[in-house]
Amino acid sequence: xxxxxxxxxxxxxxxxxxxxxxxxxxxxxxxxxxxxxxxxxxxxxxxxxxxxxxxxxxxxxxxxxxxxxxxxxxxxxxxxxxxxxxxxxxxxxxxxxxxxxxxxxxxxxxxxxxxxxxxxxxxxxxxxxxxxxxxxxxxxxxxxxxxxxxxxxxxxxxxxxxxxxxxxxxxxxxxxxxxxxxxxxxxxxxxxxxxxxxxxxxxxxxxxxxxxxxxxxxxxxxxxxxxxxxxxxxxxxxxxxxxxxxxxxxxxxxxxxxxxxxxxxxxxxxxxxxxxxxxxxxxxxxxxxxxxxxxxxxxxxxxxxxxxxxxxxxxxxxxxxxxxxxxxxxxxxxxxxxxxxxxxxxxxxxxxxxxxxxxxxxxxxx
Ligand SMILES: [Zn+2]
Ligand SMILES: [Zn+2]
Numbered sequence: 089x090x091x092x093x094x095x096x097x098x099x100x101x102x103x104x105x106x107x108x109x110x111x112x113x114x115x116x117x118x119x120x121x122x123x124x125x126x127x128x129x130x131x132x133x134x135x136x137x138x139x140x141x142x143x144x145x146x147x148x149x150x151x152x153x154x155x156x157x158x159x160x161x162x163x164x165x166x167x168x169x170x171x172x173x174x175x176x177x178x179x180x181x182x183x184x185x186x187x188x189x190x191x192x193x194x195x196x197x198x199x200x201x202x203x204x205x206x207x208x209x210x211x212x213x214x215x216x217x218x219x220x221x222x223x224x225x226x227x228x229x230x231x232x233x234x235x236x237x238x239x240x241x242x243x244x245x246x247x248x249x250x251x252x253x254x255x256x257x258x259x260x261x262x263x264x265x266x267x268x269x270x271x272x273x274x275x276x277x278x279x280x281x282x283x284x285x286x287x288x289x290x291x292x293x294x295x296x297x298x299x300x301x302x303x304x305x306x307x308x309x310x311x312x313x314x315x316x317x318x319x320x321x322x323x324x325x326x327x328x329x330x331x332x333x334x335x336x337x338x339x340x341x342x343x344x345x346x347x348x349x350x351x352x353x354x355x356x357x358x359x360x361x362x363x364x365x366x367x368x369x370x371x372x373x374x375x376x377x378x379x380x381x382x383x384x385x386x387x388x389x390x391x392x393x394x395x396x397x398x399x400x401x402x403x404x405x406x407x408x409x410x411x412x413x414x415x416x417x418x419x420x421x422x423x424x425x426x427x428x429x430x431x432x433x434x435x436x437x438x439x440x441x442x443x444x445x446x447x448x449x450x451x452x453x454x
Contacts, residue, residue: 105127105136105177105178105238106127107126107127108124108125108126108127109124109125109126109127109236109237109238110122110123110124110236110237110432110433110454111123111124111125111167111235111236111237111432111454112167112168112169112235112236112432112435112452113125113165113166113167114151114152114161114164114165114166114167114168115164115165116164117152117153117154117157118152118153118154120152120435120436120439122432122433122435125167125236127237127238128232128238128239128240129240130178130180130181130240131180131240132180132181132182133180133181133182133183133242133243133244134180134182134183134240134241134242134243135176135178135179135180135183135188135240135241135242135243135246136176136177136178136180136238136239136240137174137175137176137177137194137196137238137239137240137241137246138174138175138177138237138238139169139172139174139234139235139236139237139238139239139454140172140173140174140175140193140255140258140259140453140454141172141173141174141255141256141258141259141429141451141452141453142169142171142172142233142234142235142259142451142452142453142454143171143172143259143260143262143263143289143449143450143451143452144168144169144171144235144438144439144442144449144450144452145171145263145289145442145449146288146355146377146378146442147170147378148168148169148170148228148439148442149439149442149443150378150380151168151229152168152439155380155381156229156380156381159230160226160229160230161229161230162230166232166233167228167232167233167234167235167236168228168233168235169228169233169234169235169236169452170198170226170227170228170229170233170234170262171198171228171259171260171262171263171449172195172196172234172239172258172259172262173193173194173195173196173249173255173256173257173258173259173261174193174194174196174234174239174255175191175192175193175194176188176189176190176191176192176194176246177190177238178190179243180240180243183243186243187248188243188246188248192248193248193249193255193258194246194247194248194249194258195246195247195249195253195258195259195261195262195408195412196227196234196239196241196245196246196247197245197246197247197262197265197403197404197408198226198227198228198229198233198245198262198403199213199214199216199225199226199227199245199403199404199405200213200223200224200225200226200227200241200242200244200245201213201214201216201218201223201224202216202217202218202221202223202224203223203244204218204223205217205218211405211406212405213405214269214402214403214404214405215402225242227239227241227245235432235435235452235454236432236454237432237454247261247408247409247412249261249412250412250416252415252416252417253412253415253416255453256426256429256451256453257415257422257423257426259449259451260289260293260415260422260425260426260449261408261411261412261415262404263289263290263293263449264293264297264411264414264415264420264422265404265407265408265410265411266290266293266376266401266403266404266407267290267293267294267297267298267351267376267411268297268404268407268410268411268414269401269403269404269405269406269407270294270351270374270376270401271294271297271298271301272407273374273399273401274349274351274372274374274397274399275372276298276301276302276303276348276349277302277348278301278302278303278304279302279303279304280298280302280303280304280305280347280348280349281303281304281305281306281307281342281347281348281349282294282295282298282303282305282306282307282347282348282349282350282351283307283308283309283338283347283349283350283351283363283366283367284298284306284307284308284309284324284350284351284353285309285310285334285350285351285352285353285354285356285359285362285363286309286310286352286353286354286355286356286359286377287308287309287310287314287315287317287318287326288314288353288354288448289425289448289449290353290376290377291308291310291314291318291351291353291354292308292314292317292318292322292425292448293420293422294351294353294376295308295318295322295324296322296414296419296420296421297411297414297420298349298351300414300419300420303349305325305341305342305347306324306325307324307325307326307327307337307338307341307342307347308322308324308325308326308327309326309327309329309334309337309338309362310326310327310328310329310354311328311329311330312445314445314448315328317424317425317448321424325341327341334362334366335362335365335366338366339366342368345368345369346365346366346367346368346369346371347366347367347368347371348367348368348371348372349367349371349372349373349374350363350364350366350367350371350372350373350374351374351376352373352374352375352376352377353376353377354377355376355377355378355379355380356377356379357379357382357383357384360375360379360384360386361384361385361386363375364386364387364390364391364396364398367394367396369394369395369396370394370395370396371396371397372396372397372398372399373396373397373398373399374399374400374401375398375399375400375401376401386398425448425449426449426451427447427448428441428446428447428448428449428450428451429450429451429452429453430450430451430452430453431452431453431454432452432453432454434452435452438450438451438452
């Protein structure tokens with residue numbers, strides 16, 4: 089059906105966009121259905137995109153289970169999906185000064201800060217102070233996500249993808265950018281040693297980004313096929329926590345010192361004390377995964393006496409361009425991670441493949 093919702097000039101492609109679209113909706117906790125819902129309306133400064141590929145992650149599993157009910161998502165039904173790439177269909181009013189145009193392939197950030205608060209103005213829009221005001225949106229969490237045929241986003245959260253980065257790889261830019269932010273924030277020096285807990289997508293991306301930043305010893309802690317991938321494909325030293333104590337093993341591999349930087353990528357509360365015990369004196373520990381609200385006992389004295397910096401890593405401010413360059417140049421290779429691709433109709437199957445660990449990152453193609 090021809091689209092007559094928008095006034096003014098509408099491109100030929102945009103006319104193919106219907107009033108409604110296929111979308112995967114969370115209709116109740118742990119219940120996803122695929123149905124037709126209204127195509128989102130373009131607002132000022134926004135762009136309409138056709139979603140090409142959207143990944144699902146551990147946070148989505150927590151969202152689906154209701155771990156953040158009432159906050160993420162604020163209400164049901166809700167369209168999840170925050171790791172994605174697509175093609176611009178229509179540029180909305182107020183986007184005339186953008187370098188982007190209809191037909192461009194892009195990856196979308198999921199954090200849109202208000203742009204006006206102190207933290208947004210300092211470039212830390214992932215920490216926007218106006219989270220309850222209209223200017224702030226966390227797509228796929230507080231605002232409609234991309235597990236759908238179409239999505240609308242502010243033009244300022246979009247980044248053009250070069251030909252070298254395909255649509256499915258483009259869906260991994262979000263998680264890769266988080267690891268760029270982590271590596272930057274921890275001030276990783278060339279020649280550093282690194283331990284990564286959790287060989288999922290985040291961990292395997294962190295390993296590659298840390299290497300590109302100059303890490304020369306990379307130890308990955310995990311188990312199963314994912315750990316094998318870390319060893320065989322990404323040439324990391326590995327520790328199987330089912331066979332060895334991870335902290336002792338890391339100490340053994342670093343002459344008893346511990347590593348310069350630790351990245352907790354498992355989102356597992358039991359891992360946090362291990363991460364703190366595995367870092368050298370004066371080292372830094374970054375937490376990239378959410379534990380789903382679970383608390384952890386730590387020793388403040390150990391942090392103080394050893395001058396260990398413990399830092400939270402949230403989202404990926406100003407990191408998409410670097411990640412896209414790393415992928416386009418081949419410094420980060422995601423091809424071995426793109427093993428499970430599904431049509432949108434199989435959304436439940438894709439979530440199951442993530443839950444039972446058969447897929448590192450299921451990708452849905454609407
Ligand atoms: Zn995610
Ligand atoms: Zn703000």
